[in-house]
Amino acid sequence: MALDIQTIEHDVLVIGAGGAGLRGAIEASNAGISVGLVCKSLLGKAHTVMAEGGVAAALANVDDRDSWKVHFADTMRGGQYVNNWRMAEHHAKEAPDRVRELEKWGAVFDRTKEGKILQRNFGGHRYPRLAHVGDRTGLEIIRTLQDKSVHEREIKVYMECTIVRLFKDGERVTGALGYFRERGRFVLFKAKSIVMATGGLGKAYAITSNSWEYTGDGYSLAYHAGADLIDMEFVQFHPTGMVWPPSVRGILVTEGVRGEGGVLRNKDGKRFMFDDIPENYRNQTAKNEEEGWRYTQGDKNAMRPPELLTRDHVARCINREVKAGRGSPHGGVFLDIAWIKERIPNAEKYIQKKLPSMYHQFKELGGIDITKERMEVGPTTHYTMGGIKVDGDSQMTTVPGLFAAGEAAGGLHGANRLGGNSLSDLLVFGKRAGENAAKFAQENKAGAVAEADIESAAQWSLSFMDSPKGDENPYKVQQDLQVMMQDLVGIVRREDEMVKALAGLKTLWERAKKVQSQGNREYNPGWHTCMDLTNLLTVSEAVTMSGIRRKESRGAQFRDDFPEKSDTYAKMNMVIRKAKDGSMELIEQPTKELPPELKQVIEEMAK
Amino acid sequence: MAADNEPTSRPNNEVQPPFVHTASAPKPGTVAEALGRRDFKVWRGNALGGGYKDYTAEISAGMVVLDAVHQIQATQAGDLACRWNCKAGKCGSCSAEINGKPRLMCMTRMETLPEGTVTIQPMKAFKPIKDLVTDVSWNYEVKKKIAPFKPKAPEADGTWRMQQFEVERVQEFRKCIECFLCQDTCHVLRDHGKHEVFAGPRFFVHAAQLEMHPLDTVNREPFLKHDGGIGFCNITKCCTEVCPEHIKITDNAIIPLKERVADTYYDPLVRLWRWAFKKGEQPVEPKA
Incomplete structure (x- = not known):
């Protein structure tokens, strides 16, 4: 069957246009190469807009005792030391420059009496550290980045476009298939490197601060493309x-x-x-x-x-x-x-x-x-500390050419994220991912995308409309999943409940195969929900499996049956990977030993 | 045979019947008072045309219009198209016209609407895509025409000093969530379709935040006078009325910009001076 699929080529493709995606696209375009920026919604509506309190950076404008070392130690303590310390180090050192850079691009933060950027107190931060604009800091950041990006000639923005599959040539990522919501038409993006800036998975839960977009797309796409996910059990429940x-x-x-x-x-x-x-x-x-x-x-x-x-x-x-x-x-x-x-x-x-x-x-x-x-x-339900596993310096995932930044990437926040560290995360690592993705694109020739792969992904998408295997309502399946995850893999967890959740997921996987979409391909949320279910179920399984395996209480994961911290798991990351037979496997991976100089920073700051 | 009668003896790893909701079973005080069903007329259609369809939704205390639309979507019309994201009035996605008034669906509580059928239609100033979703891409094109922020040189330490009172003026404009309700209600766009020659209130607010930014060095008056068509605005303040962020669009953004344009282009003494010394009409030099 001939499918009408438009093909678009870019050097770098950034998937997701919240803070991390925008910052990544701006940085990649600085290399003078072509950048495609895909947003699931309209530009400027992504989740970053909802961040309220501020962006954490040791500017030391309000308390001169602050420094990158204090910020680093706070982040590690908050994350209970399972963090990727290399990321925590870059983050603490580079956040101040990234915030000042926003000011250069037009952001207007609240001021101190001396006219500097004002900083406020926040949970887990030793000193007043959050640069802010009242309680709408996220809007200020996304708008600043958005307004900067629309004047960058190399960036082409694709709004209301959802990616359903990543493609590889051998080991390396080479493209992605998406559809435009407006007409339901498919688009093939070919790129030399891809940045996942797709945010989190809050929509797997019934009570959440997250919108419809947050269906764990990035984790699921990367996982199915062979990338490792890390510490997915750490889902942050915001207290208020x-x-x-x-x-x-x-x-x-x-x-x-x-x-x-x-x-x-x-x-x-x-x-x-x-x-x-x-x-x-x-x-x-x-x-x-x-x-x-x-x-x-x-x-x-x-x-x-x-x-x-x-x-x-x-x-x-x-x-x-x-x-x-x-x-x-x-x-x-x-x-x-x-x-x-x-x-x-x-x-x-x-x-x-x-x-x-x-x-x-x-x-x-x-x-x-x-x-x-x-x-x-x-x-x-607010935030996912876990995510796609990345290299702490380059932000590259375990799949060559595939990068990740912001909430989509795992590691920086360990077992618990401090408020304000997500906005600084997306600035620091959005930039790093964009820079390294651009470098990768410049050093590598374009790869191929197999015709059969494109065909099979497109056919799968259309099957919910053209040849449904049942008449399940996709909204109902999604709601049942959300209620189950909230009940069984929520804020307080137990092995028997999580095992029950795994069984429940099996049932839901079966039901998800039988969902049917009403109507046609034009802007059809029912059809989109059919496809999103695969992502939601994949990530829910990853969260549950990791939650079962980490037999301890640490940070966001609280186990009623293991209320204490364990020395074994203190040095362990839970890595989720797609096995050769297509099943999900979990590997316990020892954390990297802290280098002496960083160990010393933590010890000094503990005094 | 025994197995059929003993579902509880299934091992955990087997596929189980739908789980039983335990923790989230309604607790006292967590279920809202039911307020009965209400009738809705929702515009369904696309660029080629359409019409209203009737639906009903079960209303409970505190519900907003977007909740009702979601309920209709999940139970009666799976392909009903609407935009939404934050559901808290922060992203500006769910703009529509409720009983004829441009509003955010997520911030319109059902209890505040008068009794009777609730009508929901897409924004009129933009072409329909499908149902409640309209083509707002024109807005993104207008923004590209407005010169970006360009700061003056920083101080010796590479940063800038600004006082709180200085920044507050532009912070009001930067609250804009780009819901485009002001564009929708503006008669220059809505009734006269001047999209080609008029930027609309949203972009006067955008221009104002740039023009009044304490650090900016660019002059956007030529844009405002020519491509932006600020002269078309006859300050009826409809935009201010619908702004969900309560930005005083007309008083604080448009009128001061109009004054600047008038001073530059229409001041009789300046015009005489220009005429006498044959200076060009367009002021191109940066602000002092």
Whole structure:
């Protein structure tokens, strides 16, 4: 059957147009070579837009004790030392330059009194480190990069285009098949190198801050192309999502609320975060409420309030309060910023100015005035620490010519990501991936894409419409998957439940084969969902398998049946790979030994 | 035979019947009050034409219009096309016209709409692609015509100093989420179709943030006067009214830009001076 497939060639193809993809495309185009940038949505709508609190960089504008070493040590401690330390080192060293560069490109950050970029406190960061624009920092970053990229002649943007398959010539990646949502027409991209900047997998869960796009495409595409995935069990549940009304459940409430002095209370009004402070953070945490308040107001001698402990820990504490029956009316806890009026004059104005989008979000969606009332919040699926395994210097995956950056890549954040480190991640590694993908494209000739591979991928896509094997509703299968993952592979995990999830996944795989799409190929979300299911199921299996194998509690993974950390798994990464027989295999790979100079940095900073 | 009667004895690795939802079974206080079914008229069609189709959706407390559209999609019309991403008013994807008014579907609560059938149609100022999805690509082309940001030289340490009060003026404009509702409502585009000669409120806001950026050195007045067609705007403030980010588009962006253009091009003394000394009409030199 002759398929009408348009062919487009580029030196570098960047898949994904959030912060990492845009930054990668800009960098690759600096080499003067042609770059294709594929976005699943319209340009400028990617998930980066939703990042609120800020971008972490040791600029030391607010506290001169900050430096790359402190940032590095904070990131490693937050990630519980299973991080790719080479990435953590590059990240901490290069983030300040990447932020200043944004200013050169037109970004307008909030200012200090001296006119420098202002930085705010955030969970797990020792000093005020997050450059920000109120609580809409992500929008500022994506718009700055977007506006920069549209004037780069070498970058060609393909909007509302979804990639369904990667192709290889021997070991090396050489192309990708996608479809344009508008007409459902196929497009073959041929490229000398490809950057995956496809974000995460939040849509595998029922309660999530992520949009429809977040179906784990990048992980799944790379995995099926033979790339290794790493530490997929580490899925971050952000402690504060909206819980009420149900239609907004999961929408993010920025950590910035706590950074500005917001506190968590249970139904009895108690600040329960003081009850459980982990040993390795004890000497960095406030002894009492008074000290915590002083910290949020910039007192350099005060330690951070326990609300600003790492996200994994705060999420678990909230979970515990709710389970113990001390939660808020709608199954969350209270987050209170209105209380600061007891401490500062004009508190209402201050809150509206510092947290404008939170103010509007609660006012318009929840009918709550956060300058006067408490918010109800609970954990929401937010971020994937794991991802495509990359080389810490080049960002190349285990497939030659295939690179990954941002949330799509794994390793930087270890077992838990610190707030603010994702925006710096995508800037630092978007640039590095773009640079190295360009280099690879310049050093290698174009490879071939086999006609049969293209044909089979296109036929597979069309089968849900032309020759369905059943009449399952794709939306229903997706919903059932989300509920199951939330229930069985969520914030608190147990072996028996996760084994049950694996069995459930088998059933869902069978159902996914029988999904059917109504209508035709024109902008048809039902058809798109049919295809997305393969990605969602692949990544859900990877998360579950890794979760079962890591028999310990570390960072985002909390095991009820193994509540402690284990020395064995402390030095182990879970690597997922597609076996020769097509099944998913898991390899325990020892982490790389820290070099002495970095070990020394961590020891110094622990004092 | 025994196996058929004892589903619980299955080993774990066998394919099981659909799992039982346990943890997420409704807890007290987590299910919203049901508010009954409501009728919807949703525009279905494409560039060739279309019409309204009737649907109903089960409404619960706090629901927004986008939730209802998703429900219709999942249960009655699998191929119903709509754009959405963040569902929190931050990305500007789900623009449509609800009961005739340009709005974000994710920020329009069902309870705020008057009783009766809810009508949802695509933005009128742009060509339909399918159902609620319109072709907004023209907007991306307009932006390419506006000269990019070019900062003045940094200070000795390679960075710039700006005061908070200086940046706040442009931060208002940079809140724009590019939902294009202002473009949709603007009669110059919507009713008169002046897309070829008029940039629209969104791009006056964009130009304003560049022009008023404390570090920028480029002059975009020629663009605003000629290709941008700012003169077409007769400040009816419809754009300001629909902006979900509450940007004072007309007062803070368009009027000051109009004033700048008027000062440069229409000041009688300047015109006389130009005439007398045969200076070109187009000011091309950078701002001081």
